[in-house]
Amino acid sequence: MSRKLLAALCAGAATAVAIVVPLATSASAAACVAPWSAASVYTGGQTASHNGRNWSAKWWTQGETPGAAQVWADQGTCGGNTTPPGTCSAPDWVAGRAYRTGDIVRYTDGKYYIAEHDNPGYDPTISTWYWNPHTCSGTTTTTTTTSPNPSGFVVSEAQFNQMFPNRNPFYTYQGLTAALSAYPAFANTGGDTIRKQEAAAFLANTSHETGGLVHIVEQNQANYPHYCDPNQSYGCPAGQAAYYGRGPIQLSWNFNYKAAGDALGLPLLTNPWLVQQDAAVAWKTALWYWNTQNGPGTMTAHSAMVNSRGFGETIRSINGALECNGGNPAQVQSRVTKYQQxxxxxxVAPGGNLYC
Known part of the structure; x- marks a missing residue:
């Protein structure tokens, strides 16, 4: 699939907002209700769980993350248990060790902290987004059991933010996780190692294509009219210059918009602008290419990762001879370096066959 260098519609980085969330005071936390979904619509009074807490919608909302939007009222920690009276047996915090929402640690100052969001071992005293003080009163202490990433994706939101510290706010984690339902085998095939390797490979390639998830569309507008293939029977109903590169893997050409739209049930041939307006649609087009298109290679990038053919084969499926077999070794190295990071x-180990 042809693509050019892209440009940022907005090069500003997403800024993390420090939010102090009050801890539940009951001796036993409530059960977690159904997990929040960015794709679902919630009306006033409806509930959802997110990051180990239950939330209640104050009014109509869709795609607004609980804990980061005022539309949600915090209902407290969920899925917890109670430790015996007078005890607080939390492990010492270790820098660089991955923690999940609900984990409790004892910091070097002797105080206890609870993880409000998954994080790769951030210092509990410098971010109230990731950690909050936790009270061990000497009578009872409320703890939250460690649970898997609420999204079900092998990459947590904290890890995603660590991978893309300067990403365009358009490329949301919620948009990505909402898109996963389109291709449920993605990063969900094989053992834990294979699943994580595929997720890392996909995100590394999207990072390379978009300058770290900064660019949304192709910059050189002079190229735009070139992506209309007049030999297709359906032509270019959105206009000759409408099918330029967009999204995490820079979908381009009228025939690719037609194929992706048909596969996803979206009117991309007539409305290609959806890819730059809706984060979930943008991620779905990238997953469409990754999971279904061989491109200039001999297999899909998904097949390459789940069948242990290696990261190098994903590069071949995306850009083939333009980069592989000595075509552009610097670009190949850039992709490999990002994948290793x-x-x-x-x-997880990166595995073999990294180059093409």
Missing amino acids: FTQILG
Whole structure:
């Protein structure tokens, strides 16, 4: 699939907001209700769980993350248990060790902290987004059991933010996780190692294509009219210059918009702008290419990762001879370096066959 260098519509980095969330005071936390979904619509009074807490919608909302939007009222910690009276047996905090929402640690000052969001071992005293003080009163203490990432994706939101510290706010984690339902086998095939390797490979390639999830569309507008293939029977109903590169893997050409739209049930041939307006749609088009298209290679990138053919084969499926077999070794190295960084964040070996 042809693509050019892209440009940022907005090069500003997403800024983390420090939010202090009050801890539940009951001796036993309530059960977690159904997990929050970015794709679902919630009306006033409806509830959802997110990051180990229950939330209640104050009014109509969709895609607004509990804990980061005022539309949600905090209902307290969920899924917890109670330790015996007079005890507080939390392990010592270790810098660089991955923690999940609900984990409780004892810091070097002797005080206790609870993880409000997954994090790769951030200092509990410098971020109230990731950690909050936790009270061990000497009579009872409320703790939260460690649970898997609420999204079900092998990459947590904290890890995603660590991978893309300067990403365009358009490329949301919620948009990515909402798109996963389109291709449920993605990062969900094989053992834990394979799942994490595929997620890292996909995100490494999207990082390379978009300058770290900064660029949304192709910059050189002079190229835009070139992506209309007049030999297709359906032509270019959105206009000759409408099918330029967009999204995490820079979907381009009218025939690719037609194929992706048909596969996803979206009107991308007539409305290609959806890819730059809706984060979930943008991520779905990238997953469409990753899971279904061989490109200039001999297999899909998904097949390459789940069948242990290696990261190098994913590069071949995306850019083929333009980069592989000595075509552009610097670009190949850039992709490989990013993949190695992301597998390190996920705590998994990168495997073999990294180059093409």
